[in-house]
Amino acid sequence: MRWWTFIGSKAMRGPAATKAQQGTADPGDGTTRHDMSDDRIVRPRLRQALCALALATLPGCSGVQHVLAPAGTDAGFLANLFWIMLAGAVVLWIFMNGLMVYVTRINVRQMSPKKAEALIIGGGIVFPTVVIACLLSYALAAMPDMRAEGTGTRLKVTGEQWWWRVEYWPEGADAPIVSANEIVLPAGSRSEIALTADKVIHSFWVPALGGKTDMFPGRETRMSLEPLEPGTYRGQCTEFCGDSHAWMAFNTVVLPQEEYDAWLENAATDAVAPEGEAATRGREVFFAEGCGACHQVRGTAATGKVGPDLTHLGSRTSLAAGTLPLDEPSLIRWVRDAKAVKPGAEMPAYDHLSDDDLSDLAAYLEGLI
Amino acid sequence: MSWPKILDRHQSLWFLITGPTLWALHFCTVYAMTAIYCEKLGDEAGPLRLGILGVTLGALVLIGITAWLSWRQWDYTDDWDYEHDGLTVEDRREFIGHAGFLLCVVSVIGVIYVALPAAFVGSCV
Numbered sequence A: 001m002r003w004w005t006f007i008g009s010k011a012m013r014g015p016a017a018t019k020a021q022q023g024t025a026d027p028g029d030g031t032t033r034h035d036m037s038d039d040r041i042v043r044p045r046l047r048q049a050l051c052a053l054a055l056a057t058l059p060g061c062s063g064v065q066h067v068l069a070p071a072g073t074d075a076g077f078l079a080n081l082f083w084i085m086l087a088g089a090v091v092l093w094i095f096m097n098g099l100m101v102y103v104t105r106i107n108v109r110q111m112s113p114k115k116a117e118a119l120i121i122g123g124g125i126v127f128p129t130v131v132i133a134c135l136l137s138y139a140l141a142a143m144p145d146m147r148a149e150g151t152g153t154r155l156k157v158t159g160e161q162w163w164w165r166v167e168y169w170p171e172g173a174d175a176p177i178v179s180a181n182e183i184v185l186p187a188g189s190r191s192e193i194a195l196t197a198d199k200v201i202h203s204f205w206v207p208a209l210g211g212k213t214d215m216f217p218g219r220e221t222r223m224s225l226e227p228l229e230p231g232t233y234r235g236q237c238t239e240f241c242g243d244s245h246a247w248m249a250f251n252t253v254v255l256p257q258e259e260y261d262a263w264l265e266n267a268a269t270d271a272v273a274p275e276g277e278a279a280t281r282g283r284e285v286f287f288a289e290g291c292g293a294c295h296q297v298r299g300t301a302a303t304g305k306v307g308p309d310l311t312h313l314g315s316r317t318s319l320a321a322g323t324l325p326l327d328e329p330s331l332i333r334w335v336r337d338a339k340a341v342k343p344g345a346e347m348p349a350y351d352h353l354s355d356d357d358l359s360d361l362a363a364y365l366e367g368l369i
Numbered sequence B: 001m002s003w004p005k006i007l008d009r010h011q012s013l014w015f016l017i018t019g020p021t022l023w024a025l026h027f028c029t030v031y032a033m034t035a036i037y038c039e040k041l042g043d044e045a046g047p048l049r050l051g052i053l054g055v056t057l058g059a060l061v062l063i064g065i066t067a068w069l070s071w072r073q074w075d076y077t078d079d080w081d082y083e084h085d086g087l088t089v090e091d092r093r094e095f096i097g098h099a100g101f102l103l104c105v106v107s108v109i110g111v112i113y114v115a116l117p118a119a120f121v122g123s124c125v
């Protein structure tokens, strides 16, 4: 038997093969029994499924949340590191398996103990030690650059249950520009990001831009990111933090420097007055319902700090930390019963509001650009 | 003169784990040094890196000595074989020496890897 047929048929030897034969055996009553056949059928199916998955995710490499579709310096380095390690692993895998096939199938003979020892010490100790030391050095050498201090924008992000409090600190400012649930960064410069958390540990990660850093209550950690390509990239909390951990995401919008400056200028302003009848009525509902106790809309009486700042909510690209798109139906759904959208969300339901009230409220919120 | 029990080479497991123990101590020392230095003495890590270099060389020397002692205890060059699974005192002594020697090799690699970041990262930040 050739070695490749050997490898292919190995799985069918022994108990599995016997089982398989039993599984398809006709019990004599005209039916074919398949109950014993799991081993035989599930395994190749699983393998097929994995292959299909691998193929299907390849086009996904252009996605908004993909480590292998880097849009920044740091993610670029990490992606390179991954490819280098993958290439190394493939070469090693082929070499080791080739060697195994060679000594067990192609050239089967006894090896002198000396040779065998040299192979084990050389291939099993010296070689991997050196290879890993090289990889480690390559990665470590890049660390100082990746952790370099930001030169442009400074911001501070706080992990809350289950949303992100964002503060921009322009050069020389003594009060931050407050926002939430979306991060806007200029392309082509390194931004400094300070991280902390409110109650529990969270972790801040934008795969397309760089590595992740944990956020701890009562402690400030830091990271810096240098996005290169303008675009929108998804970020995600990557430290389990409770009920809605999976819904704790955000978009990172990378803008060319001039657009970023213009954006920041707008972000610093107070909220615009509502335009149109619906929005004006919506504003009344907002204050009548006491939303301002938890939410801030700068330039109005709403100064709450419990929930996300809504001053420029309408200019964001998602609602409730990447959970819903930012449009009227989503806003209505959210305000009516936030917990139904996001388990555990610390915002009360307003299901006593009429449909009209809700849609006016949505018009007001959408208009906060 | 009779040896204290702990030094009875065929009985004491200490000779087996001296290498990894030194590795563990080195690991803890380097971590503690870094944590305290970076917290109390600022971001520029020059002296800290020198300290780590010193601790590392010290650990390597001690593991080297342990390796040498284990090698002698293994007594490989006496009969050039790995046979020491018998019930004799000699077999036990050689087994502990052999295993201790291999663990020293692992410990050397571990100590070097633990210290490697200090060779590349020059600041606490």
Ligand SMILES: [Cu+2]
Residues within 6 Å of the ligand: A159, A162, A201, A202, A203, A237, A238, A239, A240, A241, A245, A248
């Ligand atoms: Cu979280």
